[in-house]
Amino acid sequence: MSSSKAVEDVEAEVDKYTLSAFIISHTKDKEMTIMMNAMQLACKLIARAVRKAGVANLYGLHGSANASGDDVKKLDVLSNDIMINALRNSGMCALLVSEEEEKPIIIPEELRGKYCLAFDPLDGSSNIDCNVSTGTIFSVFERKSTGEPTVDDILRPGTDMVAAGYCMYGSATDFVVTFGNGVHRFTLDDSVGEFIHFGEMKFPAKNKTIYSCNEGNFTLWDDKIQKATEMFKAGPKPYSARYVGSMVSDVHRTILYGGVFYYPADKKSTKGKLRVLYEGLPMALLTEQAGGLANTGMFKGKLGRIMEVIPETIHDRCPIIMGCERDVEKVLAFYKEG
Template structure:
């Protein structure tokens, strides 16, 4: 065992002093763009504060009586947890106080929230404050999903500034609150980077630079409890994954039931995540603006693919209203190609 003389770290022990925090990362990215005003960076600082706050309350939820239902339902009919309400309010206040967000769409709010006092704000944000909150009381990983759009030139913030396809996203990502808080963020045309919250420093630290999806992987993630309602093409595709042709192995099934957690695992290990539209939900269950489009941007920028149940590129789908829904298949490039083949 290494010993010390009391003057510093143990012999042979290396301390990394070149730590890339999210704050440093954003600042360095800003310098690369001569036209940058700093507004986007300030908006991201407000976002990371909300992520840190949500992570804090989730860790303490059982201790301070924040588990259980809040006694109301959100816009999509899901029963709200106490933490859903708190996280939504945290998000709203973070966006309001940043002064850089003109309007906010949240899963927990029926209508768009306009920040009229933010007269010089140039951005519109869509978010799901806590995705998978039905798993909260069981201690299962949940997360926040977000997408950022830039307002049209001369606009003060209108519905049209957010009802745009994912190809118009400036940035997107998600935070997963599990054994540790993991933040994944990507910008238009950029790489995908993963950060881990260091609770001691109170900072997100770059731990997964330039994340890339494996080209293929024999893992699938889907709620097979809905298979009764799937159409025949979807059934044939998933049945094919369970077969082992030529003495090979069938695919492994991995389903957590929290989209952010399933997506993060798929991003790290490869495979495919699916939530297809079905006879029970003909349009699908996932919301385009703050679930499908941001995730699709992350997966495409990491070398994967994302399509809807019509096999259309998810990023090109235009939402008809702020809570519009879609089916979704996303994951490794070759795995999504296999899904497309069954739908031809």
Template structure:
């Protein structure tokens, strides 16, 4: 117990966190509206009123005291994001570019692991383990979910992709972390004196397999020209930018809303010839201006889900990684990529779909299950669904 207490104390001391990561309430939305967002450019000009993520959680806890137990979880997530941001920004200097172990390491997805894939996974996993609130952790880089020994009485399950878009690291293109938090579907208590230990552990691990509609929190942290942490707790979406001068995430995007329709589509068109015909016709209509909007869309594709979805969230349009002849289920993982991002977009007024069904409703059958994914503005996603229905 001592090492858990010390670990949690370190996290809280590091961030100066006094209170928690809660669902946004109508009362807290009023707080955001009443206090204007202040940028770092205003600092030094006198008294300022900066809403940091730490302060955001403190204010929100006042309205949601019953949710206070989640405070250490968000403290750990933002600490991990700060650390990963530092590692990414200094990767070329500290020899963290390139493949893990000389290119010989392959993860459970059959993908070559970058050095930062492994390090980022350890950073996030270790930060979350010390909260004492988690029973199970599932990661893209782990073959199976991991029981958190310090938190066997924990109430929550964390799922994450520690470094989405890591293939872009060597080119210094944006990457990101995606995470989701579920409540455990049932009590997860393991008696290590019992003979049926394996069965008890498996029951706990299977609590990871929950649909996106069961998420209680989700977010992403984008590492680019700035580090931006966007998250939702089920009642609105807020974005925070890391201010390197004070080492804190500062509220810069309160109550985020995706435009009803955009003018940008984000697909990997190198796979066009392998797509289903309805999708080909849909994209052709966007390019030629013969779709419902009558506007010609621009193509923007980074190859990092976090970067592409963040742009879609701000400017509208549609992001997609569809299934094709080579990969009928696409390449994005349902549990820790598609579902959390769908939750995020829906909280901003957007929509998500496989083309035929809402992603949030899908019951996962396996931790690394893949699913065709389309996210974005509600009118754009609705038009896509009509194309698939023809």
């Protein structure tokens, strides 16, 4: 390789945004930058733990259940500890909500900042033993109270969020984030230990015909969701079915390729299965910012944006229908006709 070509390659690498540089340039908020640096550090540590799970004996159940009643894996516990420690020690957080914690965590006054975060430390962990992609999902609110933080600082609609994102641990480690000005994707470059800007994520101009759902619950769904699912499977050109079972993976694919992902309410889970604060709201903001739609379907007597749902408790749930406009509208049409 010539020296000039080597210099060009180096300059090209230097020109790439790191996640920290991107946050500074797009938010002009030093506190947000510090907090997000703690978030990305936590994600790097979780990514390392996921990669070493087999050799470090981290597969299998921990022997307990989390606040949502799900069986807890060893990696769930480790990921939760990593997230809490990193965010608490950043000095930028006031209150933390984790899927693995029954109650919100109030940050001590000497370490307290202005942000309230909700997160699922390791989404899809039920699949970890078979090496399926997992991820971390988070939503960020700016506290509105003074004095001691309360749950009211975070029991708010998604329209109040100042940032949201996820980190996916798969064949690559991708960090996807929005500050309300588009969705941006970063990929971890292990050679330098930095998340490098990959580009903006948007639904494609020509969306693929993919539907993604847990069809094992079909008999428990209302007739509108059943009809929509049958519609996707019918005709001379039926949709392809793609379902991973990790929300991070399913939503990531849906934004990149198009189609629709849904986890509706059913006879067993009348409010749905996915949690509002750290699954529904952050993924809804990302979906909308990428050019898609995120709706609850029929919920509490009406159709509505997920972003407008106000959680009643920190582990509250809601139904989810999200994806490209074409396919979300096809599902909602069955409710509107009814």
